[in-house]
Amino acid sequence: KQEVTQIPAALSVPEGENLVLNCSFTDSAIYNLQWFRQDPGKGLTSLLLIQSSQREQTSGRLNASLDKSSGRSTLYIAASQPGDSATYLCAVQTGANNLFFGTGTRLTVIP
Amino acid sequence: GAGVSQSPSNKVTEKGKDVELRCDPISGHTALYWYRQRLGQGLEFLIYFQGNSAPDKSGLPSDRFSAERTGESVSTLTIQRTQQEDSAVYLCASSLWARHNEKLFFGSGTQLSVL
Numbered sequence: 627k628q629e630v631t632q633i634p635a636a637l638s639v640p641e642g643e644n645l646v647l648n649c650s651f652t653d654s655a656i657y658n659l660q661w662f663r664q665d666p667g668k669g670l671t672s673l674l675l676i677q678s679s680q681r682e683q684t685s686g687r688l689n690a691s692l693d694k695s696s697g698r699s700t701l702y703i704a705a706s707q708p709g710d711s712a713t714y715l716c717a718v719q720t721g722a723n724n725l726f727f728g729t730g731t732r733l734t735v736i737p
Numbered sequence: 738g739a740g741v742s743q744s745p746s747n748k749v750t751e752k753g754k755d756v757e758l759r760c761d762p763i764s765g766h767t768a769l770y771w772y773r774q775r776l777g778q779g780l781e782f783l784i785y786f787q788g789n790s791a792p793d794k795s796g797l798p799s800d801r802f803s804a805e806r807t808g809e810s811v812s813t814l815t816i817q818r819t820q821q822e823d824s825a826v827y828l829c830a831s832s833l834w835a836r837h838n839e840k841l842f843f844g845s846g847t848q849l850s851v852l
């Protein structure tokens with residue numbers, strides 16, 4: 627069974643720093659990997675989706691990379707802002723209705 | 738609608754009572770998913786609907802859990818004889834099609850507390 631792990635579980639950084647969140651998965655047979663953001667009391671917002679044939683995706687200050695063979699993905703956030711504070715979840719999709727989530731990294735950006 | 742809508746946003750119930758949670762997907766989205774998120778844990782898949790096909794119920798934890806969806810519209814998740822371990826956030830998501838590389842759009846969830 628696919629297992630998704632996110633390290634660290636929590637991270638605090640001062641405003642303006644660049645940071646990297648890590649995601650690893652055990653089975654490389656995936657269709658895609660997605661990064662989501664979850665704010666307290668709210669649902670998940672899709673940030674980036676990397677298809678299995680792709681190496682990275684960029685959106686604004688966010689860059690996500692995928693190394694399928696090694697079962698790893700990183701989410702890079704440039705010039706962090708207090709508004710980036712949230713829990714970041716990664717999920718790998720192995721079928722139409724098979725989406726496996728990690729437990730998330732809780733990010734706090736200190737003004 | 739503009740997004741996935743879930744109601745109620747919060748539900749407090751007594752052990753043994755039945756609860757019904759509602760999800761309104763984005764108009765035109767054929768796929769609908771229910772997930773459960775316990776405090777400090779990842780999302781657990783519960784059930785998935787795709788159009789008029791038979792739903793995938795493989796994630797439902799017990800026969801106290803059931804869900805329905807009429808066509809490509811509203812879905813309800815029912816939990817009978819609630820137990821304290823049912824306390825969690827129940828999240829609904831929809832996508833245009835149930836195929837890989839389709840982004841999922843999530844609702845804000847229903848926080849269920851069973852006393």
